Amino acid sequence: MKLLRVELIVAVEAEDVFAGFLAQRVSWGWEMEPRDPTRTRFVIYFEKDADAQNLVQEVGKAWPNVRCNTSTFEDRDWSQSWRDFFVPVRIEDTFMVLPPWLDRETDTAGLIPLYIEPKMAFGSGHHATTALCLRAVAMLWRKQAVSRQTGFLDLGTGSGILALACSKLGMSGTALDIDPVAVSNAQENFALNGVANKVVVQKGGLESFTPNxxxxxxxANILAGPLVRMAPALVRRLESGGSLVLSGILRDQAERVTNAYRDQGLSLPQELVEGEWVALIWD
Structure with a gap:
């Protein structure tokens, strides 16, 4: 299978903001590594040349100082290529995210394993926005703000990793995503972890969730703009005393998102921060 490989070289001080820019346009993730002390290298693989060229054009307009190279990549096995850089991710003292091929090789040290088959869907635990949400779930569980009896909704589920974490703690709920690739990947991951009976997976947005x-x-690990617009609808879906976790928010966007939810009657949230990213938690 031939893929188009796009390499982007970004100044280190801009890497978090640039990652936010990519997150709005590339749902399946990317490779990211230091090029030298001052620059970071992003690599993205595309199945369709048109999608790759569209991204290159957008980067050129919005980030004129970013160096961009494209090349053809002969991929013998897409899933195999992930194995070169996918490493386990530890989340607090609660979860460990790891690929299925390491299930017998890795000592999870008593942590709850979350097996993720890395494919073309966002959410392997490596990106700060996902890790922050997992930390929030672990925190809510420790505080007993959620329990096995808690029903959950994971909006924009991607690989299904957040719904998987909840279900591994004994909760049941629904995972939604507008991307059919994500829905398929999430279903595969739920089956891989033996929790398919705990999560209903549906293609669609909040409007596809059971009315009322x-x-x-x-x-909701999405982006700040949609989270602001959806504030009234999301708050209506919360039980009295329920917990809300929002991510995909840059630090300079946190106040705007917070204010949108305070306008709906919520109090000030707790913040978890990693680099330039923030998760907001109400419990």
Whole structure:
């Protein structure tokens, strides 16, 4: 299979903001590594040349100082290529995210394993926005703000990793995504972890969720703009006393998102921060 490989060289001080720019345009993730002390290298693989060229054009307009190279990549096995850089991710003292090929090789040290088959869907635990959400779930569980009886909704589920974490703790709920590739990947990951009976996976956005149904835990790792616009709809879906976790938010966007939810009657949230990214948690 031939893929188009796009390499982007970004100044280190801009890498977090640039990652936010990519997150709005590339749902399946990317490789990211230091090029030298001052520059970071992003590598993205595309199946369709047109999609790659569209991204290159957008980068050229918005980031004129970013160096961009494209090349053809002969991929013998897409999933195999991930194995070269996918390493386990430890989340607090609760979860460990790891690929299925390491299930017998890795000592999880008593942590709850979350097996993720890395494919073309966002959410392997490596990106700060996902890791922050997993930290939030672990925190809510430790505080007993959520329990096995808590129903959850994971909006924009991607690989299904957040719904998987909730279900591994004993909760049941629904995972939604508008991307059919993500829905398929999430279903595969739920089956891989033996929790397919705990999660209903649906293609669509919030409008596809059962009308008037409320949940005790709502997770949305999307982007600041949609989170602001959806504030009234999301708050309506929360049970009284329920917990809300929002991520995909840059630090300079946090106040705007917070204000949108305070306008709906919520209090000030707790913040978890990693680099330039923030997760907002209400419990």
């Amino acid at each position: 149904q409320q949940v005790g835990l709502l997770l």
